[in-house]
Amino acid sequence: MKVLDCTKCDIKSSAAKMLNVEELKILGNHCSEVNFKKGEIIFKQNALSSNIVYLKKGLVKIHIAGPSAEQIIKISKPPTYLGIPTTFDEKTNRYSATALEDTVVCFIGLDMFKQFIKGNPNFSYEIIVELCKSELDSFNNTVNRAQKKIPGRVADALLFFNREIYESKEFYIPLSRLEFGNFVDTSRESVSRILTEFHTDRIIQLDGRKIEILDEQRLEAFSKRG
Amino acid sequence: MKVLDCTKCDIKSSAAKMLNVEELKILGNHCSEVNFKKGEIIFKQNALSSNIVYLKKGLVKIHIAGPSAEQIIKISKPPTYLGIPTTFDEKTNRYSATALEDTVVCFIGLDMFKQFIKGNPNFSYEIIVELCKSELDSFNNTVNRAQKKIPGRVADALLFFNREIYESKEFYIPLSRLEFGNFVDTSRESVSRILTEFHTDRIIQLDGRKIEILDEQRLEAFSKRG
DNA sequence: AAAATAAAGTGAGACTTATCACATCTTGAA
DNA sequence: TTCAAGATGTGATAAGTCTCACTTTATTTT
Structure with missing residues (x-):
């Protein structure tokens, strides 16, 4: 696996900005960067998952196969995490992520990620902020779609x-x-x-x-x- | 303000279960318990807010006034937090909460809450788990409502x-x-x-x-x- | 208890959107 | 280039749902 140097990454998430040099080095050792071409699937609904996905460049759709059709839940742009809820709460993904443009993501081991949450309060604080924003967006969406x-x-x-x-x-x-x-x-x-x-x-x-x-x-x- | 003894509370949130006796005593000093009758508003969209609301007993609807109608986003039962996203991310509430049955909630000062997040990693971990679950529910809802x-x-x-x-x-x-x-x-x-x-x-x-x-x-x- | 007010049930017509059918246009492969 | 496969545009019809109007039933208030 290609080892990354996260200390030099200039598109850090707001959470990763809370990590010190030591922690960033550890992160780099448990993290891999992958390129996806337009149309390629980053992760798939119902598949087992043990990675958090950080979207670094590109554009991604989050989608779910419903009873009658495929539905795009949201479109995410960097910098953001893609798989936190689905990875954290479940053994299998509840939704798929597909690249809409050429995209670069980092896969971060879940254990590593949890370790940062438990070890660095500022990190977990930023994760909470991101999750909160995302939930508000999602409520907003619900209203828009329905009304x-x-x-x-x-x-x-x-x-x-x-x-x-x-x-x-x-x-x-x-x-x-x-x-x-x-x-x-x-x-x-x-x-x-x-x-x-x-x-x-x-x-x-x-x-x-x-x-x-x-x-x-x-x-x-x-x-x-x- | 009535001071609570959170050490004796037997309907703690999974996050609050991570607090030790010391922390629970501090929590009790920054927390007030309020009863709401069926139909009463717990907090209101667009109002300023600096409290996290913990739902202890009863049943609550979370609702938003949309362009043409009032929409019920979700119905929450205890034990759960009601106002995390709206309090954390915004100065004003993005949604209202109203009691559907006689309800008991605890108002927790936001500063206190943030302090626990930054001070107790197990606490913040559980908050993240709850937020993740809530986001997945919300995705699920989106699919159901649309299709x-x-x-x-x-x-x-x-x-x-x-x-x-x-x-x-x-x-x-x-x-x-x-x-x-x-x-x-x-x-x-x-x-x-x-x-x-x-x-x-x-x-x-x-x-x-x-x-x-x-x-x-x-x-x-x-x-x-x- | 009576009156007033609010909530709920139901039919009819209007409106929005889905679906089907087909024509046209693109794009990539052979 | 030529063909095949997929994507897109557009009309006609069908289905689902909303809205309005009115009646009936509960619930509050006086």
Whole structure:
């Protein structure tokens, strides 16, 4: 296994920033860095797992196979941990993670991770902060998904890519229409229809997956009204 | 303020079980026990908050005012913490908590709570475990709400009360029809219709809020198919 | 107990969205 | 290039759910 030098890592998680040089060296010895190409699965629902996954570069979807369809629970960007809840609480993963772009992650042994939690209070404090944020996001999502109609949810997704992921009005949607549907709880057909409608209304400029947001305010209006 | 003797509390959280006698005495000095009657609000969305709330007895709904309706995010039973994410990450509460039955909670000062996290690794470990469980539940909820039609969601809710809350086939539904709708993302009318349908089909025996589950298997079938 | 208020049940029509069917467009492989 | 496989767009129809209107039943209040 390639040994990492975590002391030199400049994309540390807020928790890892709490580790001293000694601890970072230990971390490096129990940690491996792996590259994933777009589309590759990082870990799979129902598989056994004993690693915490730290997302360093790229973009990842967290998804669950439901009774009738695949559902994208959330899209994570670095720096963040991917597998804390599923690894900590269960023997098998409750969800899958798949790279949406070329991605770099570090696999961290669970024992090691637990050791830091029990050994470094500032580390565990930051983990708690991250878990709390994540739970609030998830509540927020629940409300949005339940109370908004499809145009509102599509608008939300576009604003999410614009603001949280790409920080630019122009970007390539990192999802197929089907995946987009899995992300906003609809069919691929409905996504197509709403997107072309937004295009026709000059709210967005659309060409395949290439998109430019022309009228952020009207997108927000859709988001707010439902 | 009434000082509590947490050393004698026999409904400690799994985190509090990790505290020694000294720590429990300190906890008791920074903690107050409050009773809430059915229907009373424990804490309110958008209010400032500096307490962690520990649910000791009773039953509580966690709810959020969305763009068009009030939504019940989850129903919590003891022993559990109610306000960790909302208190930890934000200045103001992102959700409300309301007693569904007569309820006893302990308010714990946030500073105290943070002190234990930083001072006792076993304590913070248990908090992390609880947060992880809660996040997995929340993912599970997301899938259920999105992929199931109303009969499936109503069936889920009934099985939830049966299995997680009352552990009995006979119980009183702790929600009005409107609240039930807010819990399973529908209108009160749809809840009424589905419940009477289940009654007619002899899946349940229903009289107002009093209910008996007659055919658990058929409820599960609804849940699985959607 | 009577009146007022709130909660619950139910039918009908409107609206949203899913599904099916098919045409078109891309993309990668042979 | 040519073909195959997958992704996308779009219309028509069907299904599910919401909303409105009204009635009936509980629960509170006076």
